[in-house]
Amino acid sequence: MLLTKCAQNVIKSNFQKAANLLGGRRSKSGLFQAESTVESGASRRDWGNRKAESNSAIYTTTTRAAAAATGGGVGLCRFYSTQKQSTGKTRKMVVKLNEQERAEKLQPLLDAGWTLVDGRDAICKQFVLKDFNQAFSFMTGVALLAEKINHHPEWFNCYNKINVTLSTHDVGGLSSQDIRMANYFETQANLLK
């Protein structure tokens, strides 16, 4: 359907008004983007200084139609919603554990031998397995879970020992993901006893 130049201008100006209402700002690429409040998990090497950037967008049918009508995207409003990771996975939004969750969910792990890391909101534990073979297969099992839930341990393996540290870099501290992973470590280790 060919839109007359006049119709295109009407859509474009209405779209511009809508984008302004949304508090959008024109990015250098000419695309409108709402202020991003999602902090993305930057690449592993600079997790310490995450940048407030988002790399995902949901285009509503309205904006898509408007974009099509105005020649493919100029002025297209980008709505930031979930965090699309560089891996293409959309990571479930996690938040740091609150005090009640720490009492209810973290304490049992501390009772099971996990300890708080000095200077970090993180927990750690050393697992001692029978030999390297058992240690590595143990790590392989955990690695599969890590990929499945998109949450990865910091670990060091030396022969039959595995030193594990858990924290959620995207939020700078402990989250439910760490609780889930620590409980998995415990379950798997108990199976070997």
Ligand SMILES: C[C@H](O)[C@H](O)[C@H]1CNC2=NC(N)=NC(=O)C2=N1
């Ligand atoms: C890009 C990737 O999906 C994210 O960085 C994920 C990967 N695994 C992760 N693992 C941990 N421990 N913390 C994170 O914040 C995290 N974020």
